[in-house]
Amino acid sequence: MLRKDRRKFLKWLTIITIFSSFLIILWMNQENNNNNSFPDKIPDGFGVNVHFNGDPIDVDLIEDAGFKIVRKDLFWDNVEKERGKYDFTKYDQLTNALIKEGIRPYYILAYSNTLYEANRSIVTKEGQEAFARYAEEATSRYKNKGIIWEIWNEPNIGFWEPKPNFNEYSSLVKKVSKVIKENDPSGVVVAPALSGLNEESLKWLEEIFKEGILDYIDAVSVHPYRVSNPETVGKDYQSLRELIDKYTNKEIAIISGEWGYSTAKGWNGLELTEKEQADYLVRMFFVNLLYDVPISIWYDWKNDGIDSNNGEHNFGLREHNVIKPKKGYMAINTLTYILSGYKLNxxxxxxxxxxxxxxxxxxxxxxxxxxxxxxxxxxxxxxxxxxxxxxxxxxxxxxxxxxxxxxxxxxxxxxxxxxx
Known part of the structure; x- marks a missing residue:
């Protein structure tokens, strides 16, 4: 090959290489965008909260119900019982079981750890750095699975004690969000798992918005529990959207990260039968879709106990003995069977x-x-x-x-x- 032709060949080879690299970068960015996007088909955005670590029968029944997301606490003090030593064995079992069934994990990074903090909160620099290391271990271990990572749970009530200085919680979100995004580009970062969706809780939420956390998360997660029917949530979502728009131009989704109705006798003044719970469950999922809430997590998977008067014991879709279904299980199974692959038009x-x-x-x-x-x-x-x-x-x-x-x-x- 002549020297002139060789130079021309190398020139074009360089151009092709640069162009190919550019296309690869575009493709990778698109893949990341796809991983961080929110589902729009039923039942991809439907999930359930659990309190177990991967019992095969539970996972099989959850898959049979049609749920595509499972939300679970990833307890820091269970993982790090000695400083600097992390044991995720029990969570490995759950993660592997969910992924095998095509179910997306939704993990709550929580709560405090007495190795570093005296109370159920993170208020010291040492505690914040230790929590960030725990988050780094978790997100590195379970990366590339499209996991939804939630930073704490209901910090506006007793799950953060003493009541948070808004700067303390916001600072934790900012630090941990950076860790998650660096270690797991496929992950979605959500916060703060707000307890309640009302005037009081929105005032609390505005304080952390003022601290700038919306620049660090992909979605605002809320828990819109109520003793009224599910349709009453519409005005509350509208208030939340207005608050989000006040503090950012960024596209921020709203996630219903936890919401359910108990069949306990007289729970918060309600007397819901199993059938009424089933009706509310289905209406909750549909109302969330109607208000552009792409992910809805029902609380709870199965009854946490057998006391019919205990509200916490009776949120489940199945009895405490998971072999026995409640009518709510039949209702979600019907919904996902009939509408699988459909979108709200x-x-x-x-x-x-x-x-x-x-x-x-x-x-x-x-x-x-x-x-x-x-x-x-x-x-x-x-x-x-x-x-x-x-x-x-x-x-x-x-x-x-x-x-x-x-x-x-x-x-x-x-x-x-x-x-x-």
Whole structure:
């Protein structure tokens, strides 16, 4: 090859190499963006909170229910019982079991550790650095799995004692977020797992927003527990979005990281039957979708005890003996079976804000309409004629509607699977 031709060849080879490198970088960035994106198809954003470390029967049943996310505390004091020595054995079991079943882990980095801190909080420089090392160990060990990493749980109430100086918690978030993003680019960073979604809790949240934590997280996680029906959350989400927009121009998602209803007798003044809990569960998931909340975690997987009067013992979708399902389990199983692969397309206006008719659609243009009311049972006139079979919230076939323009709404959601 002539010297002139060789120079021309090397010049083009250099250009091609640079261009190829540029494409690879673009692809990698796109992959990271995909990893950090939030799901939009059912049931990819539906999850459940657990209190176990990977019992095979539980994981199998969770997968059978259709859940795609499992939220669990990754207790610091369980992992580091001696300074500088970390044992993740029990969490390895859970992580491996979840990943095997195609379930995304959602791990809470929590709480304090008496090796470094006197109280259930991080208030010293030594404690903060030690917590960051624990986070570094966890995120390095479980990297590249698309894990949702949550920094603490409900620091606005008793899970952080004494009550936090806003700077202390915010400083921890900033430090730990950097560790997570460096060690696990596939991960999603969320905080603060806010207890309650009301005027008081939003005032607390604004104080940490003032400290600038929105620049360090991918989503704001909240726990919108309430003793009213799930539909009442709409105005609270609106208040939260306005607060987020006040402090950042960044696109910040809202995650419902924990929310459930107990069937305990008289829990917070409520007397919910299993069936009513099941109705609320399904309505909660749908209402969250309606308000652009991409991830919803139900609390709890199974009853934590057998006392029918204890609120904490009765949040589960299954009994304390996990072999026995509650009606809530049947309801989530029905939801994920019927709507797997579907997206929320629109809310159909039927004239009353308390009446809900949501249209879901999949890639094949198949449509399912889910309908209920937050008031008393009633009939409503539809803006369209519908044909298809109706399935109850628990999966029971309720008949076939043909060329109908009226439909009966109740507090229990029904699925209308439309003919093509």
């Amino acid at each position: 629109e809310r159909i206006n039927i004239g009353d804000p308390d009446d809900y008719m949501l249209e879901f659609i999949n890639e094949n243009e198949d449509k399912v309409i889910v309908f209920w009311t937050s008031r008393n049972k009633q009939k409503t006139t539809l803006p369209l004629r519908v044909e298809g079979r109706v399935v109850s919230v628990l999966g029971e076939e309720k008949g076939y509607l043909k060329n109908k323009t009226t439909i009966e709404l109740s507090s229990s959601p029904n699925y209308l699977i439309l003919d093509n």
